[in-house]
Amino acid sequence: MMNLPERDGDGYLTDMGEWTEEVGRAMAQADNFELDDVKWAQILKAREYYEEFGSVPPIRKFAKYLEEEQNAVFKLWMTGPMKPITKYGGLPKPTGCV
Template sequence: MMSVEIPERDGDGYLLNVNAWTPDIARAMAAEDGVDLSDEKWKQILKAREYYEDHAVVPPIRKFAKFINQDQKDLFKLWNTGPMKPISKYGGLPKPTGCV
């Protein structure tokens, strides 16, 4: 696997420049964190990016679950954590605010 140069990030690992994101960068960031991006996780990351492009905001988990037509509980199970943090992080989106 070729090594990918990960652009500048904040203290929590979020990209400082949303436009610097590429799928390779996402995979490199996840690999660095020991996170396996399954097809399902990948779909959610792309949907979150789509939502962000349309609304210019990272959706709260309730809205996002509705947007992708999935139960919130399933999202928490899949990510083992508040799902919006890793989804927005690996999606190159800004850090979610409020309750995640």
């Protein structure tokens, strides 16, 4: 198990710059969170969105960005999807409803 960079109380990286794909996967592993290829692809899309727009998208916008149905995204993650997506993607915590 690799040494993880520092995380806050919610499990988010305290320094976004320390994120790598390896770190993201190791964080999920440490949290016993199952990441399959579809989830991982969405995490990478969220990073792409963040780089393009400088913010974390609300789920409605993100589902559109993925060209997916919003409820399909919810079903995949079994929870508010933006939280694990941003956490394991090394992105800032989403604000507002998650």
